[in-house]
Amino acid sequence: MTSIINEWQLDCRLNKAINQHHRADFALWLAFLSPAIDEMAEFQTPQLQPAVEKADLYTRFSLMQARGFGWHEQDLNTLSCHSRALHTGGLHQLKLQQYLAAGPLVLQDDKAKLATEVVQNLDAHSLRRREGNTVRRDEADPTALYDILQQLHQDDAA
Structure with missing residues (x-):
């Protein structure tokens, strides 16, 4: 079964x-349609141009890059420093140590990973976009509208 994207398919x-x-029928057919604006039949979104690379302010002002959320090799030393700070200075010392050198929040930093509960509640269109399946678009024929209007005019005249 092919997925219904826009109202032309209905x-x-x-x-x-x-x-x-x-x-009830209207609500059912409306629920089949994709909620994404760029997939609607009326819109033909232009191809986006790649953004112009901006000056890197981190190197200009000698700032450190923001740390990723995942585990790195040097995090074992950081976490041992946090442990020593907790044992020697208590919770206040641990908070100060975490502000100075943040530890990892997750084992693997996977931006595309979603919880299974979230994935199970996605609709069919969102699952299709998540898997990377693209919709084949037929090119719009502006002369076809004239033919349709001619047929409607002939039906009205008859």
Whole structure:
């Protein structure tokens, strides 16, 4: 089964549900549509240009880079210093030591990792985007609108 992305794939089901006052059908078809604006049929988002590289302020002002959240090799020494600070000076000394040299928060710093509870509650469109599947877009044909308007005009005249 292919996933429904925009209202063109539904043909006229949304319109029929509204005209016949079938609220449940309308809600069902509306729930199938993707909530992402860039996937809607009306919008053709332009290709983004890569951002211009800015001057590195960290090197300019001789600042240290922010530490990652994951475990590094030198963290064993940092955590042993934290332990000694807790035993010798108590909680206040430990807080001061943590402010001076922060320790790791997680074992592995994986930005794409989500909790299983969160992944299980994602809708089908979000799962598709998370897996990296892209939607094949058909190029819009501006002359097709003229043909549709001609057919509608012929139906009205008949």
